[in-house]
Every structure is written in C-alpha cells, then in structure tokens.
Amino acid sequence: MARWVLAHADKAARNGPGSPSHDENSAKIERIQAVCREFQTLASEPGATPSYADFEAKLHALRDQGVFPDERLIFAFAQAIHRGL
Numbered sequence: 001m002a003r004w005v006l007a008h009a010d011k012a013a014r015n016g017p018g019s020p021s022h023d024e025n026s027a028k029i030e031r032i033q034a035v036c037r038e039f040q041t042l043a044s045e046p047g048a049t050p051s052y053a054d055f056e057a058k059l060h061a062l063r064d065q066g067v068f069p070d071e072r073l074i075f076a077f078a079q080a081i082h083r084g085l
Helices: 001-008 022-044 052-064 071-083
Strands: none
Touching: 001 022, 022 052, 022 071, 052 071
16 A cells, blocks of 8 residues: 555645645655655564554544545555454
8 A cells, every 4th residue: 555655645635725835745745655654664564463543543644645545455454454464
C-alpha cells in the first residue's frame, strides 16, 4: 500500500479555495511520504506485531492529507495484520 501511495502522493485531494503554492504542495507531499515511511516500518520490522489500531491511525493520517488508497489495498494490509504476517 505504501508503494501505491508514494506513486500517487502528488495526486492528493484538496479542499478549499485556490490552489496551494509550490511550497505548500511540496510540504504536503513530504507529509504523505512520512506517513508512507511509517507504513513501511510497520510492515517490515522484524518480529513486530503491528496492531490494527496502529494501521488505522496511519490510514487516518493519510486521509487527513487527502489520500484515499484503494480499498483492496487497505483490506489486504488489514488482513495481513489479522493473520500476523
């Protein structure tokens, strides 16, 4: 899921009047990338057993930035956590 988000980080939804400046847009992309790195860490730490609450908190952080990953990716990530993978 993190790879998908990183590939689409520049396509986040926006709300409000006007377009963001280049600096604002760059800062938003950096925030999205930071959450993606947290997802990657969550998924790849040896011996770690991430909880659904950890996953959901990071998913909400992405949605707050206007990124809405494909539901199939969300389901797959949640299933992996449930199965202890």
